Amino acid sequence: MIKNNILGIIFANVHDQLVPELTKKRSMASIPFGSRYRLIDFSLSNLVNAGISKVGIITKSNYNSLLDHLGSGISWDLDRKNGGLFILPPFSTSKAGIFKGHVDALAGIMTFLKRSHEEYVVMCDADVVSNMDIDMLINKHITSDADVTIAYKHGLLADENRNTMELKIGGDGFVENIVLADKQPGEIDYSLDVFVIKREKLIELISNASKNSLTSLSKEVLIPNLHQLKILAVKIDTFAEVVYNTKSYAKISMSLLNKEARENLFNPERPVYTKTRDDMPSRYGLKSDVTNSLIGSGSIIDGSVKNSILFRSVTVGKGAKIENCIIMQGTKIGENCVLKNVIIDKSATISDGVTLMGGADNYVFVDKGKTI
Amino acid sequence: MKKTRCVAMLLAGGQGSRLGVLTQKIAKPAVPYGGKYRIIDFPLSNCINSGIDTVGVLTQYQPLELNDYIGSGKPWDLDRLYGGVHVLPPYQKSKGGDWYKGTANAIYQNMHFIERYNPEYVLILSGDHIYKMDYSKMIEAHEKSNSDATIAVLNVSLEEASRFGIMNANDDDVIYEFEEKPKHPKSTLASMGIYVFKWEKLQKYLLADEQNENSSNDFGKDVIPAMLAAGEKLTVYRFDDYWKDVGTVESLWDANLDLLNPKINLNLSDPNWRIYSRSHALPPHFISNAAQVENSLITDGCEIDGKVDFSILFENVTIEEGAEVDYSLIFPGAVIKKGAKVRYSIIAENAIIEENATVGLSPEECGDSADWGITVVGDNLTIGKGATVGANKMVKENIKGGESL
Numbered sequence: 001m002i003k004n005n006i007l008g009i010i011f012a013n014v015h016d017q018l019v020p021e022l023t024k025k026r027s028m029a030s031i032p033f034g035s036r037y038r039l040i041d042f043s044l045s046n047l048v049n050a051g052i053s054k055v056g057i058i059t060k061s062n063y064n065s066l067l068d069h070l071g072s073g074i075s076w077d078l079d080r081k082n083g084g085l086f087i088l089p090p091f092s093t094s095k096a097g098i099f100k101g102h103v104d105a106l107a108g109i110m111t112f113l114k115r116s117h118e119e120y121v122v123m124c125d126a127d128v129v130s131n132m133d134i135d136m137l138i139n140k141h142i143t144s145d146a147d148v149t150i151a152y153k154h155g156l157l158a159d160e161n162r163n164t165m166e167l168k169i170g171g172d173g174f175v176e177n178i179v180l181a182d183k184q185p186g187e188i189d190y191s192l193d194v195f196v197i198k199r200e201k202l203i204e205l206i207s208n209a210s211k212n213s214l215t216s217l218s219k220e221v222l223i224p225n226l227h228q229l230k231i232l233a234v235k236i237d238t239f240a241e242v243v244y245n246t247k248s249y250a251k252i253s254m255s256l257l258n259k260e261a262r263e264n265l266f267n268p269e270r271p272v273y274t275k276t277r278d279d280m281p282s283r284y285g286l287k288s289d290v291t292n293s294l295i296g297s298g299s300i301i302d303g304s305v306k307n308s309i310l311f312r313s314v315t316v317g318k319g320a321k322i323e324n325c326i327i328m329q330g331t332k333i334g335e336n337c338v339l340k341n342v343i344i345d346k347s348a349t350i351s352d353g354v355t356l357m358g359g360a361d362n363y364v365f366v367d368k369g370k371t372i
Numbered sequence: 373m374k375k376t377r378c379v380a381m382l383l384a385g386g387q388g389s390r391l392g393v394l395t396q397k398i399a400k401p402a403v404p405y406g407g408k409y410r411i412i413d414f415p416l417s418n419c420i421n422s423g424i425d426t427v428g429v430l431t432q433y434q435p436l437e438l439n440d441y442i443g444s445g446k447p448w449d450l451d452r453l454y455g456g457v458h459v460l461p462p463y464q465k466s467k468g469g470d471w472y473k474g475t476a477n478a479i480y481q482n483m484h485f486i487e488r489y490n491p492e493y494v495l496i497l498s499g500d501h502i503y504k505m506d507y508s509k510m511i512e513a514h515e516k517s518n519s520d521a522t523i524a525v526l527n528v529s530l531e532e533a534s535r536f537g538i539m540n541a542n543d544d545d546v547i548y549e550f551e552e553k554p555k556h557p558k559s560t561l562a563s564m565g566i567y568v569f570k571w572e573k574l575q576k577y578l579l580a581d582e583q584n585e586n587s588s589n590d591f592g593k594d595v596i597p598a599m600l601a602a603g604e605k606l607t608v609y610r611f612d613d614y615w616k617d618v619g620t621v622e623s624l625w626d627a628n629l630d631l632l633n634p635k636i637n638l639n640l641s642d643p644n645w646r647i648y649s650r651s652h653a654l655p656p657h658f659i660s661n662a663a664q665v666e667n668s669l670i671t672d673g674c675e676i677d678g679k680v681d682f683s684i685l686f687e688n689v690t691i692e693e694g695a696e697v698d699y700s701l702i703f704p705g706a707v708i709k710k711g712a713k714v715r716y717s718i719i720a721e722n723a724i725i726e727e728n729a730t731v732g733l734s735p736e737e738c739g740d741s742a743d744w745g746i747t748v749v750g751d752n753l754t755i756g757k758g759a760t761v762g763a764n765k766m767v768k769e770n771i772k773g774g775e776s777l
Contacts, residue, residue, distance in 0.1 A: 034655075034656065035655075035656030036655075036656050036672075045653075074446070257658075259658075259675075262655065262658065265655075266655035271653040271654075272653060272655065273653045274653070276447075276651045278447075278641065278646050278647070278648045278649065278651075279641045280406070280407065280408075280631075280639075280640045280641045280669070281406070281407030281408055281669040281670055281671040281672075281684070281685075282657070282669065282670050282671075283631075283632070283668075283669055284665045284666055284667060284668050284669075284670065284680075285666070285667065286666060286667055287666065288665065288666055289664075290659045290663070290665055291659060291660065291661050291663065292659070292660060292661045293658070293659050294656050294657075294658050295656055295657055295658075295659065295670070296656045296672075297408075297656070297671065297672055298641055313641075
C-alpha cells in the first residue's frame, strides 16, 4: 500500500571525507557499489519498499553524478504527481554558509519540511548498504508512541572515527543512554542513523537547535535531550553495513561473494532498484575462466576473474588475470594484464600487459577515467 | 493539425504456432530473446532509433503479456505527449465487430488511428524478426523514387528463395512481379515483410481490398498483387545486414546462438543503435567457485554453480553444482538442478529440471540426423529426478521422476 503519510529524507553527502578516493568527483550517495548500484539505491529502495512515495534528498556538493543517476526518479517509481522525488540542494544564507551536519542541513530544508503534510518523517544516511524493513520500523514507532525511533545493529564497530552513536538500551526497548562510540572493544549496539520521527517534532527540535547554530544531530540534539525524548531502538537483523572508509567499502563489497549475504541484501520481497541501462547480458568468451565473482551486465570477459566484483560494461582481455579486484563500470582491462587487490574507478583503461598488485588490506586505487 | 511524416503499424497478432509450447500462452512477439529481450524489442527499438515516434501495435492472440510488456512505451522512449506507442486490439463497433481477418484487414480496422496523425507515409512492420534496420533510410529511398509502395528485401540463396515471397524487380529496382513461395524462383530478393506506403494509396487499396469478397485481406497475398496489377509503382529496398525470421524453434535457437558468434554483426548495446527492453530490478549475476562458464551470455539475477557452454541464460536462472548446460537457451527463472544435463534445448520460463534429469541430445549422440532436433520444455513444467527427454521433443506436461520421453 502507498503510505501518503510518511516523508522520506536521505542525506546524500554524509561523511564524504571518509572515502576521499571515491568521493573526489561524486557524493557519498553516488559511489558505485555491488556491480550495478550506487550507494543511495539501498536507502531509496528501502523507503520505496515501505510504500513511501515522497522522498527528499539533501545534497551538498559534487552532486552532478547523483542528479544524473536519479533523473526523474522513475527507476524507483518516484516520478509522481503527488510526492515523488525532491532534490534539495544546499540553501545557503549569508549568515551560516553551507551546512556542516544533519541539523543545519535540515534547517536548510525547513520550508520543504513545513510545506509537507505527512505526519511522519523517516531519515537515512546514504552511506549504509542495507535491505531493511522500514515499514516494520514505522509501525513500531507508531505503536510504541516514541518521539524518535532509531534503527540499530548489534556487532563489532570498525575502528574508524565516525562519531557513531552507541545505544544503551533498557529492557523495554527504549534508549537509556547514548554515547559516541569510537574504538570500542567488543560488540555493541550501534545506530544505523535511520530515524523515524513526527514531522512536527522534527521541526520543533531543528528550529530550537538552529537558533543556537547547532549542527550535530547526535551530539547536540539527541544526547542533550535524552531525558525529554522517548527514544525507541529497533534492531535490524537483515543486511546493514556502514561504509566508513575505502577499506570498509571493499570489505562490504567482497562480502557479497558470500551467498547468505547476497540473499540477505537482494531479498526479492524488497528489491533494490537502480537506474536501468540497456546493456546486453554479459558475454563470456572462449577460454574465459571466472570463479567466485559478481558480474554486472554488458561485460565482455575473455580472461580469468577470481574473487572479484565487476560492474556493468567492463571488458577483460584475453590472458588477463584478475583477482580480489573491484572494477567499476566501463573500465577496459587489456590483454595479459595481472591485477590483484586493485580498485578501479569508472571508465579507466588498463593497457595490455600491465601488472598492478595491492596488498590484501591495502588496495591499489585507480582513478576514474585514468589510463595506465 | 500537426502532421506526422510516418506512422508505423506493427503486426503483433500472430500466434506463431510453429513455436509450439513457447507460444501457448503468449504471442510470438513476446517470446524471450537474447537473455533479456523479447522479439518485439527489435521493431520498437528500430522505430525510435529511426526517429519514428508514433507506433500502433496490432495485437490479437494472447495479448495480456504483450500489453503488459509494452505498457506506456517508456523503455523505448515511446511515451510521448503526441504519438507514442498504442496497443490496438480488435474491438466492437456499432455495426458489429470482427477479429483481424488478415494483415491488411488489421490495418483496415485501424485506419482511423492512422488518420489521427495525418501522415504522409505508413510503415508496416511485423513482430517476428531479429534485425537492426534504419527505417528512415528506407523512407528516404521511398520518397526519392516517388514510389507508391516500397518493400524491403533481402538477397537470399536460391535454395532458400522458395520459402519466401519473392520480388522480381527490374534493374531500376522497380518490381514487375511478386511470387509467393515460388517453386522455381526467378530472383532471390525475399520480402522481409516491411512495407512503406504512401498513406493515400494505402487507404485506397485497403478500402478496395475490403470490398473484395475473394480477398484473404493479406498484404503479401492480396494488397501488393492488386497494386501491381493496377500499375502502381512498387520498388524494392535492399537490405544486407543481419536479419532472421524466428518463426520456428530451430530458427529461434539459431538466432539466439548467433549472439555468441563473433563473426556476426549483432551488437545489441551499440550506443548508436541500441536495442531497448523492459528490465527488472535484479541483482548482478554470480559465478561460483564450482562454476565453469565459456562462450555464453549470462543475464542479471543468475546464480551459476554448474558448467555452462555455448548457451544463453536469461534473467534469474539457477544452475546448480554439477549441472551441465550446452548449446541451450534457458528462459527466465528456470532452475537446472544438481547433476542435470541440458543439451540443444530451450527450457521455457520457470521450468525446473530436477536432479540428474537429462534433456535433449547433441547431433552426435542422436546418431540418426533425421531424428535430431531442438528439444523444448514448456514454461512452469517440471522434469522429474533422473527423467530422460530425448532430442527433438516438445514437452507440454510434467515428466515424472525416472520416466523417459
